[in-house]
Amino acid sequence: MAYRYGDRNQQFFLPSKIEDYVAKDAVVRAYDVIISCLDLTELGIEICPNKVGCPQYDPMTMLKLLVYGYSYGIRSSRKLERxxxxxLSFIWLSGGLKPDHxxxxxxxKKNKTALKAVLKQCAKLCIKLDLIDGNTLFVDGSKIRGSASIKNTWDKDKCERYLKRIDERIEEILGECETVDKDEIENASLVKMKEELKDKEALKAKVLKLTKELEEENNxxxxxxxxxxxxxxxxxxxxAGYNVQIVVDEKYGLLVNSDVVAENNDVAQFANQINQGNEVLGKLCNAACAxxxxxxxxxxxxIDAQGIKVVVPSQRQASKKEASPFAKENFKYDKEKDSYICPExxxxxxxxxxxxxxxxxxxxKDKDICQNCRHFDIxxxxxxxxxxxxxxDEEIKERLEKNxxxxxxxAIYKKRKEKAELPFGHIKRNLKMDSFLLRGKExxxxxxxxxxxxxxxxxMISIMGVTTLIQRLTT
Incomplete structure (x- = not known):
């Protein structure tokens, strides 16, 4: 069987125009058109083509490079430069521009606030294309590592342990210094001990500052x-990381809103995330699920007070375990007397x-009743x-459990997993998002x-196709 061999000396020419570098139905063309539809002024990116001084790179081109690069897991500025x-697709998208890292x-870094609003404009674009209807919203969260080490995380106990060790070491150094003869001032060991003492005192000041910050900010x-x-x-x-929150629309599973919070759980996030999603929609959704x-x-x-149907199971309902004979659910509440009646x-x-x-x-009322009961210890x-x-709010809780x-x-909750968890799967697996590059909430x-x-x-490309999507956005 014959083989095909490459020839590095073979001469050929690229098309004379950069426009011909990519096919008419190439995916990069859809990215180009979609990002071009965004309003940079509304985002907060300064547009000043007549500005004096050294020419800057077109902000729209820079935004396209970031979004397109992130879409293929290329987030590092050095990799984007390469x-x-x-x-060829990047060369076409940038029009031949080659910004350095x-x-x-x-x-x-300079446009963090503007970049934070990119999703909202994209979601509004989806609404215009009738890809988001806002009838049912799903909320979900996931943990993503930050650009920091857990070793650099301090709490009150850690500060106290370090302060104790530092104080003990400072006392040891001072004791060692006293044993050195006064005439041996230039002794290398004495100089080294003084340098260590200085470092320990600086570290102590740093730890004391952290302790003060923890107390003042109540963190x-x-x-x-x-x-x-x-x-x-x-x-x-x-x-050390963040809790990422997303709000997903039911129709095609498109994202309406994203947020990042410094919380280890989702307990206090439901109302805030749904309200942010409704703000993007410009209306109230019919149902909210998590x-x-x-x-x-x-x-x-x-959310329930706004007339929105809330579909969120309690911990008991989610566990699907039968309540024990003496669980709270088997105690009857007497509303008139404001008391409970036990199974006995x-x-x-x-x-x-x-x-x-x-x-x-x-x-x-009488503890002897319980102690003499046949079910005591159970x-x-x-x-x-x-x-x-x-x-x-027990009555509200019971009503929401019935809902x-x-x-x-x-039926709504059954769709939650396929709608709300797919975005995180794509972002973490396909976009290779295992940790953030930037620091701080912004x-x-x-x-x-x-x-x-x-x-x-x-x-959007999967639903409509590149050609149809471009036609809808350019006509």
Whole structure:
């Protein structure tokens, strides 16, 4: 069987025009048209073609390079510079411009606020194309590592341990210095000890400053590399990073909004994320859905009060475990007396209200009743008798749990996984997003906005095709 061999000395010519470098139905042409539809002035990017001084690179071209590069997992400014020199699609997209890595990096840093708003304009473009209808919104979150090490995360206990070690070492150094003869001032060991003493005192001042910041800002942890990131726990263990939130539309699974928060869980995010999504839509959605990680009654009722159907299972409903015979669900609540009746017919009276946790506590009046009960040790092991807590918004919680059990709610929740989890799968796997490059909330929100825009664009191309999409946007 014959073989084909390449010839490095074979002469050939590229097309005379850069416009002919890519095919008419090439994917890069769709990126070019979609980004061209964005309003840079509305984003907050300065447009001043008559500005004096050294000519700058066209902001629209720089934005196209960032979005297109991120869409293929190319996020590093040095890699983007390389693509602009060797990749024909990048050469075509930039019109032959070859910005260096410093220029690309500076553009990204200086326009964090503008880049954060790119997804909103892209979502509004999808609304105009009738790809987003805003009837049902899904919320989901995922942990992504930040540009910082977990070793640089400090809490109160760590500060106290370090201060104790530093003080002990300072005392040791001072004791060693006293043993050195006064005449041996130029002794190398003495000079070295003085330098170490200086370093330890500087480290002590730094740790004391961190301790003060933790107390003043009432934070549990602080990272010295990226002060905005938090200690997050994920499948890869504990890391310094962020909790990424997305709002997804039901129709085609396109992203309506993205956000980044420094929280280790999703408990306090539901209302905020849905409200941001509704702001982009310019209207209220009909239904809002999320998993049990968002099951916080105080958050859910904020959306429920707006007339939006809330589809979020409680932790009990999500676990699908049958309640034990003496679980709270099997105690009957007497609204008139404001008390509970246990399965054995004994009354648990109201005792006090914890306004901090927004709960009311009920307990058996006579502890001997519980201790003499045949179910003692099964129902409770407390010598004070059985105790039950009730949310101030318990009625709302019960109503929302009933809403989740409805057939149409079950149908909505069934779609949640395929709609809300697909974007994270694409962003983490296909776009190779394992950690943020920028630091601080503004930076990571800008990066997440670009990544979310990349997902929307590839979905738009999958739904409509390159040629049809370009025709719809240019006519």
């Amino acid at each position: 693509e602009c020199n060797y990749n 410093k220029t690309i990096s500076e553009f990204r 549990k942890t602080i990272n010295t590399t990226d002060g905005d990131c938090a200690r997050i726990k994920g499948l890869q263990g504990t890391q 998993d049990s990680g968002y099951a916080n009654t105080q958050e859910l009722k904020k 017919g004994q009354e648990l009276e109201y005792r006090y209200t914890n306004k901090t946790e927004n709960v009311k506590t009920y307990q058996i 129902c409770t092991k407390s010598k004070q008798g059985r105790k039950i807590t009730r949310l101030m 989740y059990e409805e057939p149409d709610s079950k 930076g990571v929100r800008a990066e997440m906005s670009i990544l979310a825009t990349c997902f929307n664009i590839i979905r």
